Amino acid sequence: MGSRRLTIERRAVERARRPPVLLIVLAGIGFAVFAVPFIGLISRVPWTDLPELLASDLVIDALRLSMVTSLAATLVAVLIGVPLAWVLARLEFPGRSLVRGLVTLPLVLPPVVGGAALLFALGRRGLIGEPLNQATGLLLPFSTSGVVLANTFVAMPFLVITVEGALRNLDHRYEGAASSLGAGQWTVLRRVTLPMIGPSLVAGLVLTWARALGEFGATITFAGNLQGRTQTLPLAVFVALESDRDVAVALSLVMVVVSLAVLLVLRERWWKAL
Template sequence: MSARRPGASRIPLALAVPAALGLAFLVLPLAGLLIRAPWSTLPERLTEPGILAALRLSLVTASLATVVCLILGVPLAWVLARQEFPGRRLVRALVTVPLVLPPVVGGVALLLVFGRRGLLGEWLDQTFGVSLPFTTAGVVVAEAFVAMPFLVIAVEGALRGADARFEEAAATLGATRWTAFRRVTLPLIAPGVAAGAVLCWARALGEFGATITFAGNFPGRTQTMPLAVYLALEQDVDAAIVLSLVLLAVSVAILAALRDKWVAP
């Protein structure tokens, strides 16, 4: 007789009822979105200029924000995982602040730094004539700000799981730290970097609060898909549903692609 698995016993009613209610609470809104979707006119609506413009801008800015996060976030994750220095715990806490910070507050903070009268924005404007707020570049900055923690956390976890002895062996063979990082460490943590980049891209694609606060909501220039959904709710509910379906499809695809990263067999 085979042994009964620990989780195979009958679920107590006191747990089954709230579990079912919790599942319904999460699934019913998504079901309502699918039920109310204008399936008969979906192809035509997906090709409307406004929807295409918002989709194109979202894909471009989210991709650029992910590139920025990779360039800055991977080295930051390596420093946090491999280096001992005073205040490392504080630095790690600061890196994760955008995860819990209300996005609108993040947008206000970006304005105070990169605005025309901000800490760096005034210098950028006077020295290079560069103004980030209410521009497409501002969208990229806002998305990168809220999405980078996802990448840093994923890459730092991958680095902590990788055996540092391979890097030490490369160093004993004469490799510099940069060569060891590029030729040894990066291949070892490539799956973690890829997972972090995908999560980062998905978070950037869905960013709303920091974007509308720092970059505004200008069609064709700063109006990404989440902002277009917000605007469409006041004018055309079906258009808002179509845009929401696109974002839902992207989210499901991301979860399916990363399923093995967090679901135990």
């Protein structure tokens, strides 16, 4: 009761003082920066032709490829990103801060640079790409696997950082309690550690997936722009802007809807865990 009354009093004080007009005006402009582009996009939507546009080969191919590659990248991120987060959070080793720095670099690095770096490492003439190609015949650039790799490179840091933070904040004594109850290390991980960081894990997964879905720079640099093989939704938008604006708008609308859905899901349940 006491704290509630305090809140009411504080509100009364806030109402009594008028905020500076300039601040409100600047905030309004700030909001407009985000809002106007969406209004522009929505105003161009060809609503009557929309079903037909969405059913075109270009859109269907891009949508399918985007779903497959972004989900595959998320899966890869879970398989190797969660162990990486665990090692960073739990093991003391020389150069750990260097490793952590390298893992977070893609968050700030221009994706095009990431794509170029992938090309130099894994391209046909790349450091690892060349021997890999000679040994197995595998060629990553300009392939769907290349898209997954580029997506993973750019998006996985979101998962690693979120999960590492959660592992650090987890009370280790719970894991000790689990092992005293007879649980081996894998059982502890599966039945105690991962469930206890569950909300952060899910938040990291959704962020990773959303980032992979929107990936453009690294993908086009490393994997190119081949319809049905490497042309994801963002790439298709880019191409369509040159040829058929209505298709570009339809594709953009699909991505806005998907992004909004992700945001809503995060808001509802997992935003607090970040």
